[in-house]
Amino acid sequence: MEAAEIVRLTEQESQANVHAVLQLCAGGKLRCSETTRRPTAATITAVAGVLSAGDFLPDDAVAAFAWPLLLHAGGLAEQTGNRLQLTARGRAALSKPAAETVRQLWRRWLSHGLIDEMSRIDAIKGQRCANVLTAPKPRRQTVATALTTCPAGEWITVDDLFAVMRSEDLSPTIVRSERGLWKLYLVDHEYGSLGYAGYSDWSMLEGRYTLCVLFEYAATLGLVDISYTEPAGAREDFRGNWGAECLDSLSRYDGLRSIRINALGAYVLGLADTYQATGAAERTLNVLPNLDVVALGEIPAADRLVLDAYAERTSDRVWSLTATALLTALDTGRSVEEFSRFLDGRAHTELPGTVTALIDDVTRRTSQLQDLGMAQLVECADAALATLIANDRRLRALCRPVGDRHLAVSPEHGTAFRKGLRTLGYALP
Secondary structure: OOOOOEEEOHHHHHHHHHHHHHHHHHOOOOEEOOOOOOEOHHHHHHHHHHOOOOOOEOOEOOHHHHHHHHHHHOOOEEEEOOEEEEOHHHHHHOOOOHHHHHHHHHHHHHHHOOOOHHHHOOOEEOOOOOOOEOOHHHHHHHHHHHHOOOOOOOEEEHHHHHHHHHHOOOOOOOEOOHHHHOOOEEOOOOOOEOOOOOOOOOHHHHHHHHHHHHHHHHOOOOOEEEEEOOOOOOOOOOOOOOOHHHOOOOOOOOOEEEEEEOHHHHHHOOOOOOOOOOOOOOOOEEEOOOOEEEEOOOOOHHHHHHHHHHOEEEEOOEEEOOHHHHHHHHHOOOOHHHHHHHHHHHEOOOOOHHHHHHHHHHHHHHOOOOOOOOOEEEEOOOHHHHHHHHHOOOOOOOOEEEOOOEEEEOHHHHHHHHHHHHHHOOOOO
8 A cells, every 4th residue: 555645845844843842942851962963862752742743753763863963054043062052143133033043054065064964864874984984064055056956836746846957967976986886885894885886876865865955854854744654665866776675764854855046045046036924923821910920821932932931831731920030041051031922922902010020020130230251359467458559550350359358350451460460579489
């Protein structure tokens, strides 16, 4: 029986997903390997859980794998240890139109992608051997250029796109040389080598790479609507190879059949000058005077993550606003102003005075403290010496009195402070 065909209209999905994944990152839920930069299994599970329509394949990560890499490559997140955290640009993206963020991510990923997408075709072994594969950046850009040849708003089969790419010299060449081709193989490095005649046609290498870019990145970002089936048995072009009988498919992307550049894709790819987002955020929250926030039905995953970050969940659809929860959110680098805008845009009615008073009070409290950074604490023998140093015309701008006998010196002033002490007739051991 022929596998059922699935159609996914990705334009609205991706715009909801980008905000949801940004909120996951803001909450410290995204982790990637320090060596490979690939998302961890727990991160893939977390991302899959917030995708508005779920991942494309039920048993394999596609969009859930791509999103953390896209945020990182796009400059919206940076890696500290194995954790991704939002950059200033990423925090700004939380309140920007999703279409602009998607366009930035696509353009940055083309030149700053963190992995070679060919490595995701993991049935083809030997890719890590030296001088085998070409650089991925030109390949990505070649596929992006090929996409722009597709008529916006019209379905095109991937095989027809392959034909256009070959005829228009838009081939994302995979191997550096024929010698490198011999190092690639299926199952066994000797018998399954792709160097044998007829063992590596265009669709097996260049075609599979193109399918990966279209499915895992273009569709994830919502540039193309897609029609696909389960990968097993979808493509038979590798069946003549030695060892192919062991494989259900050559890649997780084999089931991709057709694509259609949608309105968002036309804008991102430069085929349209503007993009008109369809509809504003729905007013799905009831904010009560007792400081409860009640969800009026199902709410997007991104909105749920925001509420979890700033308020205490008391039931499945109710959150309680407290000063402690707001201050905890601020400690993680979030902004009260951001949350206030969020409530204004989602609340079914005007925010009650009790809520605005709470937000104003927390804002006032946070404005009364300032983080001046790290400092070196210098202890003086007595208060007189501390006063002498703190009032010296050369040193008073380099230190701050702390109590009677101590001085705080910031790291950038350390060398100048020591030099000034010597001029005054003292030295710091």
